[in-house]
Amino acid sequence: MSTTELTELAETTLLRFATAGSVDDGKSTLVGRLLHDSKSILTDQLEAVERASASRGAEGPDLALLTDGLRAEREQGITIDVAYRYFATPKRRFILADTPGHVQYTRNMVTGASTAELTVILVDARNGVVEQTRRHAAIAALLRVPHAVLAVNKMDLVEYKESVFAAIAEEFTAYAHELGVPEVTAIPISALAGDNVVEPSANMDWYGGPTVLEHLETVPVAHDLSHCHARLPVQYVIRPQTAEHPDYRGYAGQIAAGSFHVGEPVTVLPSGRASRISGIDLLGEPVDAAWTTQSVTLLLEDDIDISRGDLIVPSKDAPATTQDVEATVCHVADQPLTVGHRVLLKHGTRTVKAIVKDIPSRLTLDDLSLHPHPGQLVANDIGRVKIRTAEPLPVDSYADSRRTGSFILIDPNDGTTLTAGMVGESFAAPEPVKGEADDDSWDF
Incomplete structure (x- = not known):
């Protein structure tokens, strides 16, 4: 690469984005298609994928293998861990996180989307919007990922019908707007066939919008934090x-x-x-x-x-310091989070002892209603919590800073990450029940 080309590449903007969706919606295939069709993979990588695909009896290269690197992933045909890939086009540099779709690994989606400026949420055109779709949309909204793309995949399996795409796009967009997502870009694609991923589809002349790559290259990116609160x-x-x-x-x-x-x-x-x-x-x-x-x-x-x-x-x-933290959280551990739970709270580089004082509400994904005072949160639940820390913490609102407005809760016994929290974020939690009092025996 020449000096001029290196200079031009350095001047392009960087976009961090994550893929999300249910199992078998085609996230890894989409990522593989992006890498393949944008000529962002090396010859030896493609040859290795072709050999691995042939050994599994596939007629052509299985592009999902470009991201599904773990042996367990290849054997089961699912994504388990977050796979990060780096590539560039003449217009922009990219860091992508291919996140798992299985409900068991939703915690990894939280990891992948936590630093993303855009989330690509895939939906199987045959199945439409399902619970895991709604969960991923809610997590992306909570994490304040600025841009959302709805990729309606496997359009080839529904005969490229515009009506199927339109119905899914309308349902998802309405749900996303209820979550507070300001804008959704819906794109009909076939990751397997390459329709509307990098090249426009000849099978969907009724669609006049951008391909996935065109949108990724042109979406505004404003991640300059140099004018935010200095921390x-x-x-x-x-x-x-x-x-x-x-x-x-x-x-x-x-x-x-x-x-x-x-x-x-x-x-x-x-x-x-x-x-x-x-x-x-x-x-x-x-x-x-x-x-x-x-x-x-x-x-x-x-x-x-x-x-x-x-x-x-x-x-x-300077932000105010407090020992009482109220936040919306996504619970990611198999072990439930309960009222009275003793935990460690990690905020930035500081870790302090803490106690869960209350769980005011849990979000119901189907209709975005709030279940008041559930008593506990189980794996993949999204809810509101009140936490008392043993030492004061200087916390910002997550709306002001994704870095200093976030925290994680840790099991003090084995170091397991229990919960990811966003300070001040709320789905309008209900008022406390009259006469309900905190258990003072848990006070620090």
Whole structure:
């Protein structure tokens, strides 16, 4: 690749997107078709897929094998783990996450979509919108994924009928709007045959919209967080204690949002101690400013007590600290989450003890109604929780920051991830039952 081509590639935007859908809806085949038809796979990769396909008795290359890399996935014919793939076209660079469709692995869909700017939700044209479709749409809405694509797949198996596509698109779009998704782009495709994936379909002349790749290349991407609330979760305190730098004390981490400048007043949370930035090191070199996603080391004018898990923020823009966290969560573990459950809450680089004080509601996916005070959440449930932490936490609203407005709950006994939470997100949880009181015996 020439220098000019490398420069042009570096100047293209990056889109992170995830695929989701029910089992056998064709997610891995769609991803494989995207890679194949956009000429984003190497010859030896394609040859390996052809050999693997032939050994399974397939007449042609099974493009799903480009992403289903685990042996268990190939044997069962399903996706189990999140498969990440990187590719580029002249217009844009892509990081895609091919997520599982089986209800048992919904937790992996949460992982794949948590950093996505777009979600492609597949629907089998023969089956229409099913419960897992609604669950994936609800998760994408909760995670505030900005863009949604409905890919109605296997149109070749319903004779490419426009009426089938229109009915599915209308039902899904209405459901997505109820969830608060502002815009849905519906595209009829056949991932197996290649219709409307990279090339326009000759079998659906009634459709005049973009192909999947055309939409991915042109959808607006606004993931510049440099103007958001500045946040630096401290990952490591650096004290080399060398003859050259005997008094060096730096606070290292990846900037979660916003930007920091030398001379800027900052506050360390949750302690509330204030200081001023005396220096910023980036890749071992001093700089005047740093911004979102850069991994830096901040040096402060004052020698104050800071450790892993603390949050450095501009003094003029410090979030409030609290021990009472209310959030909407997606429960991802087989073990139920119950009222009174003792957990660990991980927020940024900080982990604290916590107790589930209440579960005000659980979302019913069919009609988006709320089941009040269910008492517990089981695997794949979406619900509202109230949590009391042993130490104050500086949390943002998830609407303001996907990084510092999110957390996970962990089983303290074995380290299992139980729940993914979004602070402040709500499906309009019902008012508490009159006369109901918290169990004070659980208070920290």
